[in-house]
Amino acid sequence: xxxxxxxxxxxxxxxxxxxxxxxxxxxxxxxxxxxxxxxxxxxxxxxxxxxxxxxxxxxxxxxxxxxxxxxxxxxxxxxxxxxxxxxxxxxxxxxxxxxxxxxxxxxxxxxxxxxxxxxxxxxxxxxxxxxxxxxxxxxxxxxxxxxxxxxxxxxxxxxxxxxxxxxxxxxxxxxxxxxxxxxxxxxxxxxxxxxxxxxxxxxxxxxxxxxxxxxxxxxxxxxxxxxxxxxxxxxxxxxxxxxxxxxxxxxxxxxxxxxxxxxx
Amino acid sequence: xxxxxxxxxxxxxxxxxxxxxxxxxxxxxxxxxxxxxxxxxxxxxxxxxxxxxxxxxxxxxxxxxxxxxxxxxxxxxxxxxxxxxxxxxxxxxxxxxxxxxxxxxxxxxxxxxxxxxxxxxxxxxxxxxxxxxxxxxxxxxxxxxxxxxxxxxxxxxxxxxxxxxxxxxxxxxxxxxxxxxxxxxxxxxxxxxxxxxxxxxxxxxxxxxxxxxxxxxxxxxxxxxxxxxxxxxxxxxxxxxxxxxxxxxxxxxxxxxxxxxxxxxxxxxxxxxxxxxxxxxxxxxxxxxxxxxxxxxxxxxxxxxxxxxxxxxxxxxxxxxxxxxxxxxxxx
Ligand SMILES: Cc1cc2nc3c(=O)[nH]c(=O)nc-3n(C[C@H](O)[C@H](O)[C@H](O)COP(=O)(O)OP(=O)(O)OC[C@H]3O[C@@H](n4cnc5c(N)ncnc54)[C@H](O)[C@@H]3O)c2cc1C
Numbered sequence: 001x002x003x004x005x006x007x008x009x010x011x012x013x014x015x016x017x018x019x020x021x022x023x024x025x026x027x028x029x030x031x032x033x034x035x036x037x038x039x040x041x042x043x044x045x046x047x048x049x050x051x052x053x054x055x056x057x058x059x060x061x062x063x064x065x066x067x068x069x070x071x072x073x074x075x076x077x078x079x080x081x082x083x084x085x086x087x088x089x090x091x092x093x094x095x096x097x098x099x100x101x102x103x104x105x106x107x108x109x110x111x112x113x114x115x116x117x118x119x120x121x122x123x124x125x126x127x128x129x130x131x132x133x134x135x136x137x138x139x140x141x142x143x144x145x146x147x148x149x150x151x152x153x154x155x156x157x158x159x160x161x162x163x164x165x166x167x168x169x170x171x172x173x174x175x176x177x178x179x180x181x182x183x184x185x186x187x188x189x190x191x192x193x194x195x196x197x198x199x200x201x202x203x204x205x206x207x208x209x210x211x212x213x214x215x216x217x218x219x220x221x222x223x224x225x226x227x228x229x230x231x232x233x234x235x236x237x238x239x240x241x242x243x244x245x246x247x248x249x250x251x252x253x254x255x256x257x258x259x260x261x262x263x264x
Numbered sequence: 265x266x267x268x269x270x271x272x273x274x275x276x277x278x279x280x281x282x283x284x285x286x287x288x289x290x291x292x293x294x295x296x297x298x299x300x301x302x303x304x305x306x307x308x309x310x311x312x313x314x315x316x317x318x319x320x321x322x323x324x325x326x327x328x329x330x331x332x333x334x335x336x337x338x339x340x341x342x343x344x345x346x347x348x349x350x351x352x353x354x355x356x357x358x359x360x361x362x363x364x365x366x367x368x369x370x371x372x373x374x375x376x377x378x379x380x381x382x383x384x385x386x387x388x389x390x391x392x393x394x395x396x397x398x399x400x401x402x403x404x405x406x407x408x409x410x411x412x413x414x415x416x417x418x419x420x421x422x423x424x425x426x427x428x429x430x431x432x433x434x435x436x437x438x439x440x441x442x443x444x445x446x447x448x449x450x451x452x453x454x455x456x457x458x459x460x461x462x463x464x465x466x467x468x469x470x471x472x473x474x475x476x477x478x479x480x481x482x483x484x485x486x487x488x489x490x491x492x493x494x495x496x497x498x499x500x501x502x503x504x505x506x507x508x509x510x511x512x513x514x515x516x517x518x519x520x521x522x523x524x525x526x527x528x529x530x531x532x533x534x535x536x537x538x539x540x541x542x543x544x545x546x547x548x549x550x551x552x553x554x555x556x557x558x559x560x561x562x563x564x565x566x567x568x569x570x571x572x573x574x575x576x577x578x579x580x581x582x583x584x585x586x587x588x589x590x591x592x593x594x595x596x
Contacts, residue, residue: 013409015410015527015546015547015550016545016546016547018410018412018546020408020409020410020412020413021409022413039527039528039547040528043528096387097381097387097388097390098381098385098386098387098388101381101382120528121374123527123550124408124409125390125391126390126391126406127374127388127390127391127428128369128371128374128378128390129374129377129378129381129388129390129428130378131378132346132347132350132374132375132376132377132378132379132382133378133379133381133382134382135379135456136347136350136378136379136382136383136456137382139455139456139457140457141457141458141459142344142346142347142375142379142456142457142459143344143459144344144346144371144374144375145371147521159462161465162344163371163521163522164283164464165282165283165473166283166464166466166467166469167464167465167466167467167469168464168465168467169344169461169463169464169465170461170462170463170464170465171344171459171460171461171462172459172460172462173457173459173460174457177459182521182528183511183514183521183524183528183529184521187515224420225387225419225420225423225425226387226389226417226418226419226420226423226425227417227418227419227420228415228416228417229403229416229417229418230415230416231413231414231415231416232413232414232416233412233413233414234407234411234412234413234414234554237553237558237572237574238574240570240571240572240573240574240575240576241574241575241576242565242570242575242576242578243575243576243577243578244565244578244579245579246587247579247580247583247584247586247587248587248591250561250577250578250579250584250587250588251577251584251587251588251590251591252591253575253577254538254559254561254575254577254584254588254591255588255591255592255595257557257559257574257575258503258536258557259595261536261556261557263479263503263535263536263557264503264592264595
């Protein structure tokens with residue numbers, strides 16, 4: 001039995017570029033920092049691609065993002081996802097997590113799936129609460145911190161190895177289910193040239209708030225229930241001392257610093 | 265006007281327990297924060313423990329907050345904990361008037377916070393590095409843009425919500441007096457689908473978890489292999505620290521993922537971070553840049569770690585590492 005998998009992917013400012021800054025409106029200046037697929041979402045995307053390779057089926061990417069999210073989505077399509085759904089609406093700028101949750105849940109209500117995969121957190125938000133909240137809204141079994149995902153499509157169940165403080169818990173639930181995945185799912189593939197070519201003609205459906213029958217008074221920037229009240233720079237770290245010399249001199253420099261800071 | 269709107273309700277903590285039934289370290293920190301906020305707000309602090317046997321953790325939590333509600337929920341064992349706990353906590357909180365709900369920002373705390381936010385229809389502020397009480401609500405600091413900026417956020421007027429608190433940003437401290445523990449029986453059905461735990465696999469754990477360590481000695485690709493980590497471990501042992509690693513070392517299979525530090529690993533804040541053969545890539549840096557003292561041993565003086573370490577010793581990590589062991593032993 002083929003698997004229908006929806007992977008939540010968020011475009012985030014590329015952490016490697018380290019060019020994030022706030023614009024005049026106090027929001028992320030998206031022009032300054034190139035967007036990439038959130039790192040943790042690439043792990044779940046990779047896992048979903050391996051699953052449909054093994055079981056057959058299709059992978060749908062789902063993002064809530066500005067229109068430029070389409071470009072980021074193309075990379076996921078180039079990796080092998082079959083289609084995309086992009087929820088985009090001017091009213092969504094400045095959304096809080098609550099809106100994100102409502103919007104993604106509404107979009108999922110319009111899709112058919114056996115599994116929804118979400119990343120452990122996003123590199124720009126570091127929240128990791130969206131998956132659990134969506135699962136609750138949709139009353140889906142929720143399996144988190146996944147190191148391994150093993151569906152049994154014939155039985156209609158899925159097993160997940162959940163990372164625990166002492167090792168792993170083996171979880172089992174009926175499908176459809178929502179799973180939050182981690183880096184242990186495996187390193188994401190690079191898009192092939194063929195994949196990049198194919199991605200251009202893959203279908204991406206764009207949905208507005210109206211399409212999802214959501215009201216901009218209830219979700220989106222205007223409905224945000226939290227606000228940024230200020231920003232500060234973190235305290236600067238002191239200057240770096242660089243020591244070159246014999247290993248013994250290096251070792252002595254380390255021990256001296258540790259002693260002076262009462263760390264030994 | 266500051267102070268004009270004092271907390272209407274109580275500062276609540278939803279606590280987590282360890283496998284042995286004791287209170288999780290992150291919850292001792294969150295409970296300490298709850299008490300501090302309660303003092304600032306002129307409110308009281310309370311906690312919730314949901315576990316198959318909540319007794320031990322509830323007694324511990326009462327060392328931090330004035331009131332503890334403990335629910336002995338058999339389903340908290342044998343099923344994924346967070347959904348069970350969040351539903352029981354939501355039922356308790358629905359008849360209280362919370363000023364804010366605090367949880368840890370680790371895997372279980374996030375799951376509880378996310379589920380609670382949906383059940384109670386409340387906003388969440390995540391991954392707090394500091395929380396103060398201001399204008400009748402929590403004022404929440406978060407580190408963003410790879411640590412380049414700290415934002416302060418609040419719930420909008422008239423709203424209350426949930427805040428997840430990063431581990432190691434609060435020093436746990438018990439209150440002067442013990443709080444009261446109320447034990448409740450679980451009441452009502454659990455509506456969300458429960459997820460069965462069909463097996464538990466215990467893996468050889470690191471001697472000391474990195475989240476709790478005062479000192480971390482970490483190895484990267486430069487360590488060269490699993491054998492290279494023997495030296496890292498030896499230095500960690502002499503310094504009484506835990507062993508951490510970069511993703512490069514984890515991906516190579518030299519060390520388990522639960523010891524990875526960084527963007528897709530753990531975020532740590534030890535007093536000392538000693539990095540051997542680690543370049544200091546941004547994805548690693550975000551996990552350790554707030555460490556008290558950062559020292560790198562690297563043969564490349566231009567490695568990015570030289571931009572934010574206190575001290576970089578340029579040289580071969582095996583030579584410097586061995587000399588360091590000798591030096592530390594001679595001073596012991
Ligand atoms: C989505 C995503 C998420 C990521 N998440 C993480 C994360 O959570 N944590 C993380 O660490 N990384 C993460 N990374 C990877 C990160 O980008 C770097 O690749 C990684 O941190 C590099 O690890 P390293 O410093 O061990 O290796 P390298 O960058 O290869 O550095 C090795 C260093 O060792 C030095 N060296 C080599 N041999 C010796 C020797 N004999 N003596 C002294 N010095 C020596 C070299 O000069 C070099 O500076 C992530 C990347 C992506 C794309």
